Amino acid sequence: MNDSSSKSVWRDRALLIAITLSSMLAPLNSTMIAVALPRLITEFQTNVAHASWLVTSYLIAMATLQPIAGKLGDRWGRRSLILGGLICFGGASLAATWAPTLEMLIGFRLLQAVSGAIAIPNGVALVREVVPDHQRATQFGLISSAISLAAAIGPPIGGVLTSLAGWRAIFFVNVLLILPALLLGWWAFPRSKPSASSRPFDWGGSLLLASVLASLAGFLSQMRQGGLPVSPGVAVAGVVALMAALFVYEGRHPDPIIQLRFFRKRAFAAASGAIALSNLAMYVTLLSLPIFLSERAGWMDSQIGFVLAAFSGLMIVGSPLGGRWADRWGRRIPTVAGLALFTLGLLPLVIQAETVPLAFLLPGLAIAGSGMGASMAGLQTSAIESLSPKEAGVAAGIFSTSRYLGSIVGSSILAGILSSSGNFHLVFWMVGSTAFLSVLVSLGLRDRPLSEAQS
Template sequence: MSSGVRIPGHQCTLVHLLTRENARPRTVREHPAGWWLAVATVCFGAFMGQLDASIVTLTYGPLRTQFHAPLAAVEWVSLDYLLTLVALLVPVGRLSDTHGRKLFYLYGFLVFTAASAACGLAPTLTVLIGFRVVQAVGAAMLQANSVALVTTSAPRPRMRAALGVQAAAQALGLALGPTIGGLLVTTIGWRWVFGINVPIGVIALIAGYYLLPRTHQRARPARFDWAGLALLATSTTALLLAVSAVSGLNLPLAATAALTALTPLAAYGLVLRERRTAEPLIDLRLLRAGALGFGLLGALCGYLILFGPLVLVPIVLVGHGISPLWAGLVLTALPAGFAIAASGAGAVLPGRWTDRRCCVVGAVTCMAALAAMLAAPLATPWLIPLLMMLGLGLGLYTPANNTMIMSGIPAHATGAGGGLVNMTRSLGTAIGVAMVTLALHLATGTVGPRLAVAGLTATSLFMIIPIVIHPRSRGAAGGDVGGQ
């Protein structure tokens, strides 16, 4: 049967055409390197998402100037995006496990690309924040499936290498983001920071259609946990709104107090709900193994440490009179180090090194870099090597930690598991943005940046403590290897 319009016995409906996953061309799926083509296609989404995450921090200054808004308001250009990801990554992962990971991935590109164009045309800060929510819906469809598509495309022996390549693509997006963002903001304006996503998205859509495998191992349809979603969104949004209010967002004191009280209540309600419902939004059974829970804690702390400096460094350097372009170039050292370690560590390190050892060495490197940053001046000559060192530590830690997390997740639940990983990362990123903003608001002069770095240094302890007290497995997840 051709991939055209007819099914024996009746005409294909438009709904069927829009909800089916097409097979890859035979030459692609039978080629020995066909799985690498699928991984490379997933890297488009990994690159795009991280480019957007790092590039947006360079717009904070121009947005504050154009819309006459405080930093606590402008940070919601990032926070509303991240909160949407936190709320949607797990449910979208579960839905894609049931209805098709390739399908959700392609529609994610479509939504993300269209919303990026709309963000670039936004007339007010409020409209921009609204379009960022739509953009995050598309990003959730991409990110919830990225790890699952890699783990179900790559052979088991190549799992770590494939996840390392994906991490390197993320790091490349992070690395180019500050430089490209600084260049665009300095030359043609902040709106093109969002417009740059459009051509990348078009290319990725075409590549994904022809190179991504169909989903063969699907989970059974389940009733959607709307109450769990509402409680998850309420707890995370209330938390970050309360932190933003303390950071300078203009909210009444009573509202801030209510949000502070609502956060633990909604979180506790979420745990109770997920324990009792037959079809939970977050499958707490996956977390019963302490290794997985500790791995997710490490992922949260790692991304908090990665994104905290992406907000802090441009604000500090531009405040010292340095141009956004130069600030972006300095900041590039962090994700560049991440990319080097994530893609090259496997070729350099001894083959007997386990994922656990990589995590320990990476975490210790991060702690050393942040401790040195706390002692040294936050100025250009010192920041470049220390940011590079921090990136190298994170690039060594993250792929190994991801491999250990995914090795504990059943093949049929890789979408939900991958969504859980990415939800944790997004929550860590959001907390990193909010923590830095809070530190800068609480203390003036050089004290605020020092306070932010101190918080990042303390967070790095939680990357290594779980590894020491709970040794984890070192296998790799598998699944739809060689699917069409």
């Protein structure tokens, strides 16, 4: 019994390490490429608008495909999808090192995003299935901390590798994460039979959902870049028409990808709404602060980097702590408290951004970062627990899509405000209001899974 128990413990640890490593791939590659963009523009003799599709197409694909991939995992099992996604990500990364044109590089980046979108929600769902509920938020907190760390170290890693060996070298970093994740996952991921279902898979709904999210994200992205091929009214009408077609089609399908009943679950709707709002506020803060401090306050790059480190560094620390608290005190209290701290820490920017001294700005951003980090595990755990384990994949996918859409919408609004008026005061008021709204929405979370609350 002792040998069997010990083997089970090591298998669970290997499973969690493999999922953590696979979850780090997406944020690492989304931030690492940003540093290499100037070198790519020069080598491929292109412009910023074209090169930015290396980032934009990646984010759109990640936001679009995760609910579909999660639904496939709910039906077909998670092991093969996660391992296949990791292999495909590795192949796309190695192919990207050879890409002779910008168009081919964008294609390989898109393949990376598709692979990541397959692996990530099914990894989250596997944690939901394997980890006991009294330890679940702690594990999600550790994974969130690793994701934040990957996003933070992406730019310096990208900068060093690009300077020493050229932009192609940054794609080799993925092998260091993928190989151990594959080896550990091959041993630790449980084998499961596909779930028996007489209902056909919702391929039509998958296509419509992908069209809606890609059109919305593409519309916002093109607005940000000021290059819409049609009038804004026509573009909005097209997106609305696709949404209407999706809702009508899904309402008639026996097993739809997006079931409106998911959002009738208070905890799921609250978690999805709160992550979208808080991520919008966080992303706008990260994007706007360097511009504001450089243009308006005349700060040096080193000073700006120090300020952003106070924000992102405390997120890394706050995530595992928030996970432990969510397991000890329930999901709602630590999450609401974390988002309240996030909002409180942003107040110096909201009240008087132009004249706020460093002595107030740094502690404020540290409080905001720690609060944002502390809220992540509770939000994710609450969203995944609000639906049955058989629907954990699609729940994880929709939750992740909400996070990405918050980032995409936030960056688009920021670009619209700065291009039209350059009013940073309005930007930070929007950030503070959105953060406060996320606190109110998070009040709808449950402390524990519904089955436990009723028992």
